[in-house]
Amino acid sequence: MMEKDAMANDPARNDRLILTDASDRSIGTATKEQAHRQGLLHRAFSVLLFRETESGREYLLSRRAAEKYHSAGLWANSCCSHPREGETVLSAAGKRISEELGCTAKGLTEIGRFVYRAAFPNGLIEYESDHVLLGRFAGSLHPDPSEVSETRWIHAEELNGLLVEKPEQFAPWAFTVLSMALAYEENRTKQ
Numbered sequence: 001m002m003e004k005d006a007m008a009n010d011p012a013r014n015d016r017l018i019l020t021d022a023s024d025r026s027i028g029t030a031t032k033e034q035a036h037r038q039g040l041l042h043r044a045f046s047v048l049l050f051r052e053t054e055s056g057r058e059y060l061l062s063r064r065a066a067e068k069y070h071s072a073g074l075w076a077n078s079c080c081s082h083p084r085e086g087e088t089v090l091s092a093a094g095k096r097i098s099e100e101l102g103c104t105a106k107g108l109t110e111i112g113r114f115v116y117r118a119a120f121p122n123g124l125i126e127y128e129s130d131h132v133l134l135g136r137f138a139g140s141l142h143p144d145p146s147e148v149s150e151t152r153w154i155h156a157e158e159l160n161g162l163l164v165e166k167p168e169q170f171a172p173w174a175f176t177v178l179s180m181a182l183a184y185e186e187n188r189t190k191q
Helices: 032-038 089-101 156-165 174-190
Strands: 016-020 026-031 042-053 056-064 079-081 104-119 125-138 148-155
Touching (some): 016 032, 026 032, 056 156, 056 174, 089 104, 125 174, 156 174
Antiparallel strands (some): 016 042, 042 056
């Protein structure tokens, strides 16, 4: 269950995030806590990792830990976070994948970007310029339990079904991220 003031317990609350305009141009910085309490537009990324199996390509979903400051216990893409001041999206994504999932990613590729805003019952606001990244899973999973409570490998068809049948189980940004990644993959296989 989400704490009323879970952001106060976030060890990264004072990290400096990159504020942007709607075109993702940097316009300054703010602490992670300021950005989420005041609803300031900031740069973020969402990664979806995949692996090839005998039964086809599978995608890695992560369930957010119960201690997360919002969307606790909901399913999302493999990893999501924010580049800090001085980090690029790709370098930050590689670092966070290692920290949160205990694995690495090969060939991380940005496949798109979108802006979304979501207000949460605890008063926090996600207002993000979200870069969507796709990459090949490498290594083995060792999730940080303060970030991820569960992981799941899933095929595209099953994922599409879950998004339609059980939308309440997903974080607000997950629909756009996962839909973008699946559309990108479908277009890739048609070429």
